[in-house]
Amino acid sequence: MPANPAAQREHAQLFPDHTSTLAETDPGFAASFADFALDETLRDVAITRHDRLLVQLGATIAVGAHTEFAVLLGAALANEVTPVEAKEVVYQAVAYVGFARTVDFLTITDDALVARGVALPLPDQRTTDPDTRLARGREVQGRIVGADRVDHMYDAASPDTVHFQRFLSGNCFGDTVARDGLDLRTRELVTFAMLVALGGADAQVRGHVASNLAVGNHRRDLLDVLTVLVPFIGYPRTLNGLAVVDDAAPATDR
Numbered sequence: 005m006p007a008n009p010a011a012q013r014e015h016a017q018l019f020p021d022h023t024s025t026l027a028e029t030d031p032g033f034a035a036s037f038a039d040f041a042l043d044e045t046l047r048d049v050a051i052t053r054h055d056r057l058l059v060q061l062g063a064t065i066a067v068g069a070h071t072e073f074a075v076l077l078g079a080a081l082a083n084e085v086t087p088v089e090a091k092e093v094v095y096q097a098v099a100y101v102g103f104a105r106t107v108d109f110l111t112i113t114d115d116a117l118v119a120r121g122v123a124l125p126l127p128d129q130r131t132t133d134p135d136t137r138l139a140r141g142r143e144v145q146g147r148i149v150g151a152d153r154v155d156h157m158y159d160a161a162s163p164d165t166v167h168f169q170r171f172l173s174g175n176c177f178g179d180t181v182a183r184d185g186l187d188l189r190t191r192e193l194v195t196f197a198m199l200v201a202l203g204g205a206d207a208q209v210r211g212h213v214a215s216n217l218a219v220g221n222h223r224r225d226l227l228d229v230l231t232v233l234v235p236f237i238g239y240p241r242t243l244n245g246l247a248v249v250d251d252a253a254p255a256t257d258r
Contacts, residue, residue: 006031007038014042017053018079041235051228054084058093058190059197059229063237065097065109066201072236074112087122092129092185093194099176100198100208129185132178138170141178148181148188148215192216197229200245201237209245213252223253 006027007015015024015038026034049056057080064073080090094113097106114124132140146154158169181191196212199205216226226249234242 007035008043011038011042018083020082037235045231045234049228049231050224051232055190055193056232057083057085058089059193060232060236061093062097062194062198063201063233065094065106066101066198067237068105070108070112073109074116077113077116081120087117088126088129088185091126092183096180096191096194097198099180100195101202129183131182131184137178138174140182142173144182145173145177148218188219189221192219192221193225193229196226197233200241201233203241206244206248209248210252213249217253223249226253
């Protein structure tokens with residue numbers, strides 16, 4: 005039995021003129037997966053296809069899924085995700101996943117863009133320079149996590165660890181989060197997706213639940229992200245993320 009009509013329509017939208025090889029080698033599994041990933045998980049979410057693909061790209065980087073990232077990247081570029089936005093997701097992953105894991109995804113993205121006739125390098129999205137990155141990063145960090153909290157983290161750091169706070173302000177926020185190409189609301193959704201998919205980062209997930217709320221996202225947005233990630237990152241990490249959301253941004257209608 006093939007995938008249901010709704011899943012087939014979504015597959016055609018994401019992957020025009022493409023037939024899954026799994027549909028030939030593993031047809032029963034492929035149909036069940038498509039029904040779940042391309043229909044059931046999408047029925048009650050408000051997240052747009054554009055944002056769904058961005059958070060799924062971030063999550064696949066976090067789990068180290070080269071093949072699925074390449075597939076989703078093709079779908080993203082065919083569905084209104086711009087080359088700049090796709091590259092920004094990869095750049096942002098360096099701060100949260102690390103360069104060692106991310107560099108291969110940068111190569112995959114560059115190859116995909118060149119194959120589509122996109123000239124590289126893309127326009128530079130940096131908004132800081134070596135003289136402004138620390139101050140600008142600390143300002144953006146304060147807008148997201150609260151200026152008082154940032155001040156407290158600096159004050160609480162010992163002399164031999166305060167450089168980590170400078171790294172966070174200058175590199176994570178100044179070099180990365182302050183970039184153009186994605187707005188803060190979208191960046192925070194992507195960061196949340198990456199951290200949940202990464203696993204073992206519950207404290208950081210909790211912090212970025214609060215950060216999402218601070219930049220205008222809501223509990224429903226976070227639940228939508230978790231919903232569209234289930235097929236790609238599995239239940240343990242998804243449910244761990246859900247536990248943090250339930251604790252840090254509880255439902256108001258219980």
